[in-house]
Amino acid sequence: MHWLEATPDEIAAFMRDAGQPAFRAKQALGWLHGKRVARFDDMVNLPAALRSAMASVGRLRALHELERRDADDGLTAKWLFRGDAEEDLVESVLIVEKRRTRRTVCVSCMIGCPLACAFCATGQGGFGRNLAAGEIIEQAYAADAQARAQGDGGLTHVVFMGMGEPLLTLDAVLRAADTFADPTGLGLSGRHITISTAGVPDGIRRLAESGRTYRLALSLHAADQRVREKIMPIAKRHPLPEVITALEKFAETASRDITFEYCLMKGVNDSLDDARRVAALTKPFGGRVNLIPMNGVAGAAYTPPSPSAIRRFQEELEQAGLSAPVRMEKGADIGAACGQLRAERRGR
Numbered sequence: 001m002h003w004l005e006a007t008p009d010e011i012a013a014f015m016r017d018a019g020q021p022a023f024r025a026k027q028a029l030g031w032l033h034g035k036r037v038a039r040f041d042d043m044v045n046l047p048a049a050l051r052s053a054m055a056s057v058g059r060l061r062a063l064h065e066l067e068r069r070d071a072d073d074g075l076t077a078k079w080l081f082r083g084d085a086e087e088d089l090v091e092s093v094l095i096v097e098k099r100r101t102r103r104t105v106c107v108s109c110m111i112g113c114p115l116a117c118a119f120c121a122t123g124q125g126g127f128g129r130n131l132a133a134g135e136i137i138e139q140a141y142a143a144d145a146q147a148r149a150q151g152d153g154g155l156t157h158v159v160f161m162g163m164g165e166p167l168l169t170l171d172a173v174l175r176a177a178d179t180f181a182d183p184t185g186l187g188l189s190g191r192h193i194t195i196s197t198a199g200v201p202d203g204i205r206r207l208a209e210s211g212r213t214y215r216l217a218l219s220l221h222a223a224d225q226r227v228r229e230k231i232m233p234i235a236k237r238h239p240l241p242e243v244i245t246a247l248e249k250f251a252e253t254a255s256r257d258i259t260f261e262y263c264l265m266k267g268v269n270d271s272l273d274d275a276r277r278v279a280a281l282t283k284p285f286g287g288r289v290n291l292i293p294m295n296g297v298a299g300a301a302y303t304p305p306s307p308s309a310i311r312r313f314q315e316e317l318e319q320a321g322l323s324a325p326v327r328m329e330k331g332a333d334i335g336a337a338c339g340q341l342r343a344e345r346r347g348r
């Protein structure tokens with residue numbers, strides 16, 4: 001068990017079972033999430049016997065930092081962590097926007113990813129295992145500490161857009177997200193926590209029914225089923241119509257807009273016909289499409305379109321009444337795209 005993923009109720013139950021007074025739960029929460037101590041011995045107002053009892057059932061840290069790279073004058077930082085096993089490599093990124101008011105961490109929920117999207121460095125690296133919620137929380141706390149150390153204040157947003165498919169490990173993802181939303185954790189509004197999926201209909205339905213207010217993003221990448229299944233193998237198992245039905249259910253149950261991510265790849269999904277299909281598909285869901293020019297993954301056969309082709313694609317969406325910002329890649333010089341640091345380390 002990882003203590004960072006224990007809910008306040010679970011901590012209270014642990015204290016009760018240990019014959020401790022109720023205020024111990026509050027004290028423990030303060031050490032775990034307030035001070036975020038890494039050693040049980042630092043929990044100085046808890047009796048030594050209680051500290052050992054806590055240590056015997058769970059741990060405080062599972063990841064250790066192998067590497068941190070900074071870029072963009074400290075606006076981007078990228079971590080590579082290691083879990084228990086040598087091949088347990090985990091990446092996360094802190095992205096501070098220019099005015100420094102928006103401070104986002106991009107966390108991984110898996111080591112590697114089983115979906116094997118053709119253009120994605122993580123997918124090409126294969127699947128290791130799901131991360132525990134505590135391991136996801138550790139990534140966010142590292143970024144939160146870094147943002148604070150830079151004098152900017154803590155995180156304002158969390159996105160599940162690192163390695164892995166959140167909707168295939170939804171229990172751990174919700175447990176972590178709930179901690180980010182809890183005032184004793186990061187205290188973020190649910191709207192500032194985004195779960196991004198390649199399109200897992202069951203998971204979309206479960207998220208809708210969970211009663212949470214987290215935002216949902218769909219990695220669309222193609223509005224044409226044939227193109228989509230070429231670059232995203234999961235689209236064969238869950239074709240677009242099935243995904244869209246699940247999105248409709250989500251939009252209705254949660255009464256919320258959905259954001260679409262569209263990675264632009266030259267000659268694959270960047271024609272004006274593609275843009276028209278994207279507009280038609282996304283408009284009913286609020287019409288926000290983030291355009292991400294494909295960034296280089298060594299060995300992949302995909303490249304970004306020219307700047308003018310990107311602009312034409314964007315204009316086509318805007319003419320249809322959509323909001324379609326082009327997301328310029330942050331931290332390109334430190335390999336900040338998903339899965340790149342891990343790939344680099346394994347290649348050594």
Ligand code: SAH
Binds near residue numbers: 119197262292
């Ligand atoms: N599995 C989830 C979350 C992880 S991917 C999902 O698919 O949404 C996070 C985002 O990065 C996705 O939109 C993904 O398609 C995108 N991405 C992956 N590789 C990329 C690349 N080489 N260039 C640009 N975006 C990429």
